Amino acid sequence: MIARLTGTLAEKRDDHAIVDVNGVGYRVQLSALSLAALPPPGERVAVRTYTHVREDALQLFGFATEEEESVFHELMGVKNVGPRAAQNILSGIAPRELARAVAEGDVARLTKVPGVGKKTAERLVVELKEKLVALARAAAPRTPGAAAGLFDQLEQALTGLGFKPAQASAAADALREQGGERPLDELLREALKLLRS
Template sequence: MIARLAGRIAEKRDDHAIVDVGGVGYLVHLSQLSLASLPPPGEPAALRVYTHVREDALDLYGFATEDEEAVFRALIDVKGVGPRAAQNILSGIEARELAQAVAQGDVARLTKVQGIGKKTAERLVLELKEKLVALARAAGPARAGAEADVLEQLRTALLNLGYRPPQAEGVAEALRDSAEGRPLDDLLREALKRLRG
């Protein structure tokens, strides 16, 4: 089982990266948050990895942080949440924020994340509350600057996707009024639409 990859980023795509390790390219599925934190192609990087084995495929899911990996592993233990769904969820909410929402039973916050309906949110709270309590405590109280944080994450994601700082700043400022309570993946999609014309 592959648990970690260290090499150079060969390519970055919408939902994965190819990591070149000793001449072998590993396709690693990543959340938008982890993908945004990767350096540009050609630069060295290390990722934590979950290996998902099926009859017809061997898929690698990568994580920039230990917290994201822990939450991913907890999510895939929930009935009806597979690795792809877990990755999509983590594209819309930071791992510690998800842990806090689950620990607080905040179904409304969870349903704002794309891919989480009311029933799934309730199931996450029911099944994960005890598993994620330590991570939620580490996250501390919800920060007042959550909107500023998501806009900063948006800027970073756009810069990592190759947009110039003025472009990233401009679109982030344009989305400031509509950023409150929205997950990063929604804002990133809207930003990319605006930037592409």
Template sequence: MIARLAGTLIETAADHAIVDVGGVGYLVQLSARTLDALGPAGGGVTLLTELQVREDGWMLFGFGTAGEREAFRALTGVQGVGGRVALAILGVLDPAELAAAVSRGDKAMVARANGVGPKLAQRIVNELAGKLGSPALAGTAGAPAPRGGAAHDALSALANLGFKPAEASAAVAAAVEELGDGAGLDALVRLALRKAAK
């Protein structure tokens, strides 16, 4: 099982990225939201992953946060929702928005994703009711992955200190929001540690 990739971003396309890890290029399927959060090609990138093995091949799906991966797992547990459809949903709704839509029974929000018709949206809402946690908790786990540069280094520093990916991502995202994109690494790490300790 491949659970995480950390390497160099080689290239991105409409629905995937190629990440070089020790000389091996992994093609990783990503949601539009996660693709947007990646830095430029040539930069370091860390992705949580989910490997799906089927008769016609193996597919590796990548996520910027633990919350996004958990939402993906829940979605693909619904009959008729494959990996690509789950990514399409997560490209339109972050985990907090998905949890909120499910808790309200709002199938129209889910149906905004490509490939999701009204019947499938209704099935998703029905089957995931009570399985995604509260929208507030999902929001913490679904904070956008920090982009490259100091934010990426701060995320790595928190991960090295033992913080879970979702906690580290949420804390660094909150620190970047408060300090701005031009903040230095030391300031980001200090503030992110304070945010994570709350």
């Protein structure tokens, strides 16, 4: 089982990256947030991985953080949620935001995640409530400092996608001025729209 890859980032696509490890290119499926955290192609990278083996395929799923990997494994323990679905969920909501929604039984927030219907959202709440308690506690404090940190993370994610620091800062400032409390994944999507328009 491949648990970690360290090498050169060869390519970065919409839902995966190719990591070159001593001349061998490994295709790693990644969530939108993990992809955003990667450096530009050509730079050194290290990703945590989960190896999924099926009769007809061998797939690697990657994570930028231990937190995301941990939540991914918990999601796969939910009935009818496989690795691809778990990663799709993590592309639509950050791990801490997911934990907080599950802890609060916020089915409405969970159904805003692409691919998550009401039944799946209710199942996530029932099956994960106890398992994600510690992460939900970490997500609970919402202070002005936390909001500032969110925009710092947004800038880092944008520079990781190859935008210049000045561009990343301008996009983060524009979204900060709009106000309103939004999760990082939503801010990232809005920033990319701004930068690509």
